[in-house]
Amino acid sequence: MLIAICSLKSSPGVTTLAVALGARWPSSETPVVVEADPAGGDLLTRFRLNADLTVVGLAASSRVRGNADPDELARHVQFLPGGLRVVPGPIAAEQSRAALGLLVPGLRRAGNRAGTVLIVDCGRVDPESAGLPIIRSADAMVLLARPRDDELAHVALKLQLAQQWSRRPCFVLMGRGHSAGYVSRELGVPVLAHIPRDVKGAAALRGDGANRNGPSKSALGRAAAKLAFSLRASVIQDQAKVDRHLVPGGVAS
Ligand SMILES: Nc1ncnc2c1ncn2[C@@H]1O[C@H](COP(=O)(O)OP(=O)(O)O)[C@@H](O)[C@H]1O
Numbered sequence: 001m002l003i004a005i006c007s008l009k010s011s012p013g014v015t016t017l018a019v020a021l022g023a024r025w026p027s028s029e030t031p032v033v034v035e036a037d038p039a040g041g042d043l044l045t046r047f048r049l050n051a052d053l054t055v056v057g058l059a060a061s062s063r064v065r066g067n068a069d070p071d072e073l074a075r076h077v078q079f080l081p082g083g084l085r086v087v088p089g090p091i092a093a094e095q096s097r098a099a100l101g102l103l104v105p106g107l108r109r110a111g112n113r114a115g116t117v118l119i120v121d122c123g124r125v126d127p128e129s130a131g132l133p134i135i136r137s138a139d140a141m142v143l144l145a146r147p148r149d150d151e152l153a154h155v156a157l158k159l160q161l162a163q164q165w166s167r168r169p170c171f172v173l174m175g176r177g178h179s180a181g182y183v184s185r186e187l188g189v190p191v192l193a194h195i196p197r198d199v200k201g202a203a204a205l206r207g208d209g210a211n212r213n214g215p216s217k218s219a220l221g222r223a224a225a226k227l228a229f230s231l232r233a234s235v236i237q238d239q240a241k242v243d244r245h246l247v248p249g250g251v252a253s
């Protein structure tokens with residue numbers, strides 16, 4: 001399973017949500033958070049990870065080995081304090097952008113493996129973004145926005161186009177502002193989840209604060225667990241529909 005997380009404007013908490021989803025993903029799959037932000041990554045610095053093991057190396061090895069080696073991802077994984085597997089992005093935007101285009105086939109292949117879910121932080125995207133091919137190949141796109149007038153005005157302009165990038169677009173709100181019902185009515189799209197503002201929970205997911213081991217008890221962690229559950233269910237439902245089409249005599253619902 002391959003889930004892309006992104007925003008259309010500002011910095012609403014994409015990396016935080018990617019880590020929270022990974023930390024709270026149902027135990028039926030092993031989650032790996034991949035930081036594929038064209039603006040450069042934050043996980044290396046936030047968690048003082050090894051700068052030699054990033055998506056840059058993963059992209060380079062995919063090119064050398066022609067994506068033939070399914071264990072390439074596992075070789076580039078590092079572990080956060082709570083045990084979550086991550087492949088951090090490089091800090092430099094140019095390096096990250098150069099790597100992203102090469103990552104798609106390898107990520108798709110890894111995401112097709114049973115028991116694996118890749119949660120890919122694609123950062124802020126626009127139609128020219130280096131992260132867009134990853135979103136297009138993902139099973140679902142989580143589009144994150146703050147429910148404030150200034151941000152929603154920008155999102156409203158781009159939302160229709162953005163929804164065409166993915167076979168399963170999921171709109172998610174983060175933090176204070178308008179209610180999910182209001183935003184859904186104004187923008188004409190369903191809101192899958194509203195993640196609460198939770199300063200302590202977010203700090204834990206940044207590697208700060210008292211609870212460095214993760215978000216299990218935080219409001220943010222609980223909201224991420226619920227969202228992970230519904231994302232997983234939606235993707236499994238979509239896959240079942242595709243399978244019904246593929247089976248001779250199968251009927252799509
Ligand atoms: N739900 C939340 N509640 C409070 N603060 C948050 C929340 N999500 C993210 N933050 C904080 O907002 C800042 C930006 O978050 P980050 O995940 O890096 O955003 P992005 O990846 O969209 O740039 C960080 O300081 C982070 O701790």
Ligand SMILES: [Mg+2]
Pocket residue numbers: 014015016037042121123
């Ligand atoms: Mg980020």
